[in-house]
Amino acid sequence: MSTRFSLSFSQIECRCGGARIVGQICTYCGATPSVTEVDPGKQLRQRAVSQVCSIDFDGAEPLLLELTEIPEVLHRALDQLLTVSAQLAQGAGSGPQLEAAFRDIARLHSTIESFRYRPSIGISGRYLEAVAQIERSGVAVLDALCAETPIAAQRSGRVMQEAIDSATAAVDSAMALVAIRRELDSSDASLLSWVASAVSRLAPDQALSQGYLDFDGVGASILKARINEECPMGLGLSVAFFEFLAQMCLDEGEFWQVVREQVTFLESRHAQGGSSAGRHPVEGPLGSHGDLSLGSEQPCPSPVVSREVGRELCLDWTGNCS
Amino acid sequence: MSVAKSDENFVWTGLAIAHDLEEGLAKELFATLQLVFGVPNSYSEILAKGLANLTEWAANRGLLAATAFPSAIRNAHAHHDFEVDGGRVTLAVLKPPQDGPLVLSSEGFVDAILKVFEATIAMWLGTTLVMTRVGEPPRLSSLSQGIPMEEAIGTLMSAGGWVDLEVRNAGTAVSITAAADRDPLLAEFAGLVPSIPSQIVRIDARMTGPSGIFDLQVPLGPMRRYQQASDEWSTVALAILHARIVVNGSAFLSREYVRKVIAIEAMTMGAQPAYKDAMHDLRELRTRCQELEDSELDAGIAHLQAIRRNGALGLTTKEPELGVLGVWAAASVATSAEVAVLSGGVLT
Numbered sequence: 057m058s059t060r061f062s063l064s065f066s067q068i069e070c071r072c073g074g075a076r077i078v079g080q081i082c083t084y085c086g087a088t089p090s091v092t093e094v095d096p097g098k099q100l101r102q103r104a105v106s107q108v109c110s111i112d113f114d115g116a117e118p119l120l121l122e123l124t125e126i127p128e129v130l131h132r133a134l135d136q137l138l139t140v141s142a143q144l145a146q147g148a149g150s151g152p153q154l155e156a157a158f159r160d161i162a163r164l165h166s167t168i169e170s171f172r173y174r175p176s177i178g179i180s181g182r183y184l185e186a187v188a189q190i191e192r193s194g195v196a197v198l199d200a201l202c203a204e205t206p207i208a209a210q211r212s213g214r215v216m217q218e219a220i221d222s223a224t225a226a227v228d229s230a231m232a233l234v235a236i237r238r239e240l241d242s243s244d245a246s247l248l249s250w251v252a253s254a255v256s257r258l259a260p261d262q263a264l265s266q267g268y269l270d271f272d273g274v275g276a277s278i279l280k281a282r283i284n285e286e287c288p289m290g291l292g293l294s295v296a297f298f299e300f301l302a303q304m305c306l307d308e309g310e311f312w313q314v315v316r317e318q319v320t321f322l323e324s325r326h327a328q329g330g331s332s333a334g335r336h337p338v339e340g341p342l343g344s345h346g347d348l349s350l351g352s353e354q355p356c357p358s359p360v361v362s363r364e365v366g367r368e369l370c371l372d373w374t375g376n377c378s
Numbered sequence: 379m380s381v382a383k384s385d386e387n388f389v390w391t392g393l394a395i396a397h398d399l400e401e402g403l404a405k406e407l408f409a410t411l412q413l414v415f416g417v418p419n420s421y422s423e424i425l426a427k428g429l430a431n432l433t434e435w436a437a438n439r440g441l442l443a444a445t446a447f448p449s450a451i452r453n454a455h456a457h458h459d460f461e462v463d464g465g466r467v468t469l470a471v472l473k474p475p476q477d478g479p480l481v482l483s484s485e486g487f488v489d490a491i492l493k494v495f496e497a498t499i500a501m502w503l504g505t506t507l508v509m510t511r512v513g514e515p516p517r518l519s520s521l522s523q524g525i526p527m528e529e530a531i532g533t534l535m536s537a538g539g540w541v542d543l544e545v546r547n548a549g550t551a552v553s554i555t556a557a558a559d560r561d562p563l564l565a566e567f568a569g570l571v572p573s574i575p576s577q578i579v580r581i582d583a584r585m586t587g588p589s590g591i592f593d594l595q596v597p598l599g600p601m602r603r604y605q606q607a608s609d610e611w612s613t614v615a616l617a618i619l620h621a622r623i624v625v626n627g628s629a630f631l632s633r634e635y636v637r638k639v640i641a642i643e644a645m646t647m648g649a650q651p652a653y654k655d656a657m658h659d660l661r662e663l664r665t666r667c668q669e670l671e672d673s674e675l676d677a678g679i680a681h682l683q684a685i686r687r688n689g690a691l692g693l694t695t696k697e698p699e700l701g702v703l704g705v706w707a708a709a710s711v712a713t714s715a716e717v718a719v720l721s722g723g724v725l726t
Contacts, residue, residue, distance in 0.1 A: 173485040174492035279507075288510040298503055306496040314443045314497055318411075318504025321441065325414045 061145045063200065063209050066095040080205060097147050101201040104144055107151035108198065113162035123171050124234075126164075126183050127227055133161050134190050134220065141197045161190055175305030179237075182230035186223040193219035232257070237304060254300045271296040283316040386462045389487065390455075396494040397455035400429050400447050404494070407501040408432035411441075446497030450480045451490060595624040600669065614643050614666060621670055634709060637675055640667060641707040645700065648682045653690045657683065678703040 070076040072085035078095040081088055121129060137157040143149030165187045171180035196216035203209035236253045259274045275292025278299045279285050287295060302311040409424040412435060417424060424432070429447060436444035450469040454460040461468045467487040469480040482490060600619040607615035617639040620631035629636075640663070647659035664679045681701045700707075 173489040174496070175488070177489070285507065286511070288507070291507060291510055294503065294506075298499060301499075302496070306492060310442065310493075311496050311500045314446075314500035315504040315507070317441055317443065318501050319508055321411060321439075322414055322505065322508040325416070 061142050061200065061213065063101075063145045063203070063206070064097050064147070065206055066097065068093070077205060098202070098204075100147060101144055104149070104151035104154050105198045105202045108155050108158055111155060111158075113158060116159060116162035116166045118167040118170050119163050121167050123176055123180065123183075126168060126171075126180075127231060129164055130183065130186055130190065130223070130227060133157070133164050133187075134193070134223065136160060137190070137194055137197065141201065144201060158194060161187065161194060165191070174307060177307050178303050178305070179230045179233050181308075182226045182233070186226035186230070189219045189223035189226060193217075193223065233303065240304070254297065257300060257303065258296055275299070282312045283319065285319060389460065389462050389467055392487065392491040393451060393455035393460065396451045396491045399494055399498045400452050403502065404447060404498045405429045405432060407498070407505055408436055408443075410505060411436065443497045443501050446493045448480070448490065450475075451494065597622045603666075611662075611666070614640060614663065618666065618670060633672070634706070636670065637672070637706040638709055640675060641678065641703040644679050644682055644703055645707060648686050653686065656686055660686070674702060678706070 066078040067075045068078055070082040070085060070087055072082060072087065074082060074084035076082040076084075076087070076089070079089050079093050079098075119129070140149050140153045140157045144154060165184070168180055168183045168187055172184070173180075193216045196212045196219060200209045200212035200216065203212060236257060239253060254271070258271075258278065272287075272290065272292035275295030275297075276287035279287040279292070279295050282299070298311070299308075302308045405425060408429070409421060409432060412419075412424050412432065413421055417435075429452065430449050433444040433447050453473065454469045457472065459470055459472045461471050465484045467482045467484065469482070471479050597619075600615070600622045604612065604615035604619045617631065617636050621629050621633070621636040623630035644660065644663055647663060648656050650656040650659065660679060660683045664676060664683075667675055667679065678701055682703055685700075
């Protein structure tokens with residue numbers, strides 16, 4: 057659906073003979089407008105906008121909705137905003153209608169906030185992004201409605217379109233997660249369907265020329281994009297699947313923040329590897345004694361990644377790496 | 379979710395998962411941080427401090443991960459200190475903190491449990507990343523820590539059976555988690571083998587299927603040899619492959635049945651009219667069977683070679699004894715499942 061906005065700006069004939077927008081400086085002769093000049097259409101729009109701007113929508117009462125109903129309500133709220141704004145632009149519509157449209161968006165925002173729980177946090181987070189973009193488009197609409205010149209209105213129109221496009225992308229992203237979640241929830245989900253879902257999510261255009269091992273490269277790219285770190289060979293697959301898991305049921309932002317802080321913390325000790333603070337004799341359940349240090353400058357050529365760290369992580373720490 | 383979130387069993391399971399992670403992997407990861415930081419204690423001394431102490435230490439250094447492990451969850455499980463009332467879960471009822479018991483909605487409870495899981499795997503990933511990069515990968519201690527994670531996802535997402543798969547060789551190791559049952563997974567492995575680089579020699583998997591949790595080891599060498607085998611050798615290659623697949627520490631196919639299959643094949647080869655063909659095939663069979671490390675089988679085939687050679691040289695006058703191969707070939711050891719396997723049910 058597309059909505060057409062037609063903002064009218066009255067013109068009068070300037071004393072220089074050129075056409076001039078009411079209330080604006082003449083672009084031909086630079087003559088300033090008279091204080092008595094009024095554009096009734098613009099005045100109507102500006103009154104409606106000021107009415108909306110005087111209201112604080114924070115803490116709006118949430119709607120009684122299920123998470124699955126959000127996309128439809130989002131679209132409805134956007135349509136309502138655009139329709140009312142278009143009517144106002146043409147001199148119809150009213151301030152209270154515009155206010156109602158903004159209030160519905162604010163209530164929708166509160167509603168989606170109430171869904172910000174794992175495992176739905178990835179989906180609700182994307183819906184929140186969508187509603188935030190709709191709010192941004194609303195602000196752009198208000199700017200357009202009370203713009204002094206057609207050029208300023210067009211500029212706001214571009215911002216509005218960008219925000220709507222971003223909102224659509226966020227909803228699409230959320231819907232893709234919903235679809236994958238539904239697929240994985242099916243009882244006959246197999247290993248290959250997991251892999252297929254992960255591929256479609258993480259590397260939509262990638263052909264699996266090497267099967268699972270392609271994910272090593274995908275994971276390396278993800279790690280680079282997420283925390284700007286190089287991925288050791290073999291760890292990429294874990295990275296890719298954790299990313300998939302984080303998108304599906306965890307808080308991606310917090311997950312990667314914790315990964316980054318671990319890396320930063322440990323590497324800061326790595327940088328001090330020669331200091332006495334980073335080296336301590338340790339012992340473990342196998343009775344081994346070693347010297348724990350992250351001071352190695354010669355990475356092992358054949359890193360083996362396993363799922364376990366902790367106590368045994370500290371064992372066998374001497375030898376080729378200390 | 380299909381699980382009734384207000385159900386007490388569900389809450390108990392969630393608390394148990396979080397408790398195991400907090401007292402297990404998360405604690406060890408925090409202790410690792412302290413050790414790397416240079417805290418002047420042995421590893422066992424650091425672990426003995428308890429998670430509350432470790433998270434406080436981490437919180438004082440501004441680490442976000444420290445906020446993900448509330449003591450109320452640990453205590454709720456350890457002391458059964460929780461109540462479930464309708465859609466709410468109340469923690470620390472018996473020993474409430476100063477600001478009172480912690481009351482969570484069912485959604486908030488699941489969120490808190492998943493947050494523990496999330497922080498733990500994020501710490502694991504960050505730690506593994508750095509450790510691997512500096513050349514000392516973390517050691518595999520036990521798989522026990524892996525199970526709660528799988529349970530966590532399986533329970534909270536109701537995602538059915540899960541498998542934790544490791545593909546490992548000297549240079550590459552990867553792990554993934556996904557759902558599968560044993561036989562379909564084996565078939566999937568077989569389908570994947572051509573695309574797995576040759577330096578990867580084995581796939582280790584742990585999975586939870588309808589029959590419970592079990593470990594599976596699939597050597598890729600025999601798998602490749604089976605897939606490349608000609609029709610003439612496919613039965614032998616398949617028998618060797620199944621003898622090398624290990625399920626819960628035991629061979630997928632019994633030694634007796636493998637011996638029976640090989641013995642029948644050996645006698646068929648040895649009975650070929652052309653002496654050169656027979657000797658060639660028996661020699662090839664012995665070579666192929668060496669990976670079974672079965673000295674009795676090796677001796678049995680050697681015996682068959684000797685019989686055929688002696689016969690060709692006219693050194694025997696009476697019907698030769700087939701020895702153990704004859705006994706094995708006649709043995710009644712097959713089960714219907716094994717026959718189904720060898721007839722191509724699983725890997726074809």
